[in-house]
Amino acid sequence: MNTREAAFLLLFEVEKKKFSGMDSLMEKFHQKLENEKDRALFVELVHGVLRYKNLIDYYINFVAKKGVKDKKILNILRVATYELLFLEKIPEYATVNEACEIANRISPYLKAFVNAILRNIIRNKNQIEESLERIKDVDYKSYISIKLSYPRFLIDYLEESYGLEKALKILEFLNTKPPQSIKINTKKIDLNTLAQELEKKQFKYEINSHNNEIIHVLKGNIKETELYKEGYFYFQDLASSLVVKLNQEDFKRAKKVIDLCAAPGGKTFNCAEVIDGFVVACDVNERKLNILRENILRLGFDNIIVAKSDAEVFNPDFVEKFDIVIADLPCTGFGAIRKKPDIKWNKSYQDIDNLHELQIRILDNAASYLKRGGLLFYSTCTLGRKENEETVLKFLDKHKDFSLVSQTTIFPDEFKCDGFFISKLRKEGER
Numbered sequence: 001m002n003t004r005e006a007a008f009l010l011l012f013e014v015e016k017k018k019f020s021g022m023d024s025l026m027e028k029f030h031q032k033l034e035n036e037k038d039r040a041l042f043v044e045l046v047h048g049v050l051r052y053k054n055l056i057d058y059y060i061n062f063v064a065k066k067g068v069k070d071k072k073i074l075n076i077l078r079v080a081t082y083e084l085l086f087l088e089k090i091p092e093y094a095t096v097n098e099a100c101e102i103a104n105r106i107s108p109y110l111k112a113f114v115n116a117i118l119r120n121i122i123r124n125k126n127q128i129e130e131s132l133e134r135i136k137d138v139d140y141k142s143y144i145s146i147k148l149s150y151p152r153f154l155i156d157y158l159e160e161s162y163g164l165e166k167a168l169k170i171l172e173f174l175n176t177k178p179p180q181s182i183k184i185n186t187k188k189i190d191l192n193t194l195a196q197e198l199e200k201k202q203f204k205y206e207i208n209s210h211n212n213e214i215i216h217v218l219k220g221n222i223k224e225t226e227l228y229k230e231g232y233f234y235f236q237d238l239a240s241s242l243v244v245k246l247n248q249e250d251f252k253r254a255k256k257v258i259d260l261c262a263a264p265g266g267k268t269f270n271c272a273e274v275i276d277g278f279v280v281a282c283d284v285n286e287r288k289l290n291i292l293r294e295n296i297l298r299l300g301f302d303n304i305i306v307a308k309s310d311a312e313v314f315n316p317d318f319v320e321k322f323d324i325v326i327a328d329l330p331c332t333g334f335g336a337i338r339k340k341p342d343i344k345w346n347k348s349y350q351d352i353d354n355l356h357e358l359q360i361r362i363l364d365n366a367a368s369y370l371k372r373g374g375l376l377f378y379s380t381c382t383l384g385r386k387e388n389e390e391t392v393l394k395f396l397d398k399h400k401d402f403s404l405v406s407q408t409t410i411f412p413d414e415f416k417c418d419g420f421f422i423s424k425l426r427k428e429g430e431r
């Protein structure tokens with residue numbers, strides 16, 4: 001399958017909301033592409049359009065005065081417009097020809113339409129840019145919603161949480177492309193040895209300055225190497241690694257830990273590396289649990305017990321059994337927009353409220369599973385007060401036997417990683 005065709009067909013399916021998960025949809029199209037280069041361009045096009053959808057649509061609608069109603073054609077145009085605006089290495093004529101050829105397979109009339117729209121965009125780029133700049137003075141947040149391409153509600157929500165200036169810094173950073181971040185498996189290899197291996201294989205990399213067990217691989221597909229198969233590392237963002245990293249002494253002292261929503265396993269592995277005991281890794285999703293099991297085998301951990309379990313359902317067998325409960329809970333995921341830009345367009349205020357309620361329900365169970373004096377780590381990969389500070393406040397209001405030890409928001413623009421939130425809570429009593 002042609003790369004651009006794959007990109008527009010995927011975006012069309014996303015538009016129709018006829019897909020069960022973005023990861024499996026990406027995988028479906030990945031398999032239809034021939035080589036690594038095509039796959040890389042495919043991801044660039046899909047993520048690029050999702051990152052800048054409002055801006056791209058502004059350009060298209062400027063020249064197609066009545067808009068573009070046919071969603072297939074709209075998505076062919078979006079892919080081509082992304083190329084015209086952001087991919088300087090692809091010549092404009094190649095972009096237009098490719099898009100016209102794909103449209104021609106639908107109808108010759110549509111080929112002429114696509115050709116006219118794209119040539120108009122090329123001719124009027126400056127004029128379109130100037131017209132967008134004029135919106136800036138009249139309605140600043142509408143301008144931001146187009147220029148940085150975020151739904152208006154998300155700009156308002158982050159402004160309410162952190163102020164407009166900070167919200168803009170966050171949103172701007174979340175439009176950047178993330179490097180592949182890996183976490184060294186310290187049970188199998190140390191930093192120097194892995195660094196030497198990466199150099200031998202000519203990978204460009206950087207060691208993270210906040211956690212030297214996190215390496216950013218800047219170029220090349222590291223998953224296709226023996227190093228991955230040998231279990232020398234797993235994929236993890238800096239932010240996610242900080243739950244255990246910032247609290248290593250607590251984890252070293254713990255004998256029994258439960259991770260309530262563990263798949264694909266990042267924090268479970270962090271914990272299994274340092275703990276002198278075992279971790280019970282639970283998740284409700286069987287497919288994700290299988291990925292977790294495969295990873296455990298590859299990484300060679302012998303202190304993780306995997307259990308299928310719904311964290312919303314109270315489990316009497318877990319009551320007062322654990323020194324630490326990790327509750328890395330389902331959330332809107334706004335902090336992970338760099339890697340999953342579709343999150344911009346498939347979440348609403350209602351989702352924030354629903355997830356906040358779900359988090360409270362799971363934390364209510366988590367509270368019972370801790371021994372007296374035990375620690376509860378609540379974390380999310382989202383930003384905004386409702387699912388973070390407000391969830392914690394509501395929890396503390398209901399559970400008077402808990403106190404807040406510390407609370408951190410990992411701002412992506414400051415740490416150059418995903419946006420994240422970590423709260424550490426202690427259950428009263430002696431351990």
Ligand SMILES: C[S@@+](CC[C@H](N)C(=O)[O-])C[C@H]1O[C@@H](n2cnc3c(N)ncnc32)[C@H](O)[C@@H]1O
Nearest residue numbers: 261262263264265266267283284285310311328
């Ligand atoms: C944020 S991810 C967890 C990431 C994981 N802790 C890590 O560090 O790799 C949330 C996980 O919660 C799981 N999940 C969602 N609802 C759940 C429930 N009711 N009970 C248990 N797991 C659930 C999802 O399947 C997903 O794997």
